[in-house]
Amino acid sequence: MLAFCYKCWNEITSSPTICRKCGCSIDISSHDYEKQLLDLMPNSSAAKRAEICLVLGQREKRSANPQLISIALNDEEAIVRVAALRALGAIGDPSGIEEIAKVALDLKSPDHVVAKQILHNLKPQASTH
Numbered sequence: 001m002l003a004f005c006y007k008c009w010n011e012i013t014s015s016p017t018i019c020r021k022c023g024c025s026i027d028i029s030s031h032d033y034e035k036q037l038l039d040l041m042p043n044s045s046a047a048k049r050a051e052i053c054l055v056l057g058q059r060e061k062r063s064a065n066p067q068l069i070s071i072a073l074n075d076e077e078a079i080v081r082v083a084a085l086r087a088l089g090a091i092g093d094p095s096g097i098e099e100i101a102k103v104a105l106d107l108k109s110p111d112h113v114v115a116k117q118i119l120h121n122l123k124p125q126a127s128t129h
């Protein structure tokens with residue numbers, strides 16, 4: 001699993017751990033980790049915001065869904081919106097899938113083709129976990 005220090009964005013290979021770069025303690029199984037990642041969003045570059053979405057998607061935690069939906073709809077950078085859509089697809093929560101479907105059906109949205117692909121790749125029955 002891909003994971004990063006929420007302070008300095010150093011890649012983390014085990015958890016819980018102490019970041020070798022900045023010394024903060026990280027526990028990616030903690031409930032705070034999603035929030036710590038989401039708190040980084042406003043001050044991060046587009047590439048980093050996309051990476052945060054990727055990590056959140058891999059964690060498959062529904063708690064991040066409302067923020068991911070808002071990112072998918074509102075972020076100014078297409079790569080970040082698409083990363084958020086993919087994360088919602090990976091999480092597979094019905095509320096996330098509904099939002100992806102809305103984007104897919106909105107032909108005026110620049111992301112509708114990608115959203116359609118993501119819907120297509122989702123398993124027929126959305127996993128619930």
Ligand SMILES: [Zn+2]
Pocket residue numbers: 005006007008009010019020021022023024
């Ligand atoms: Zn660090």
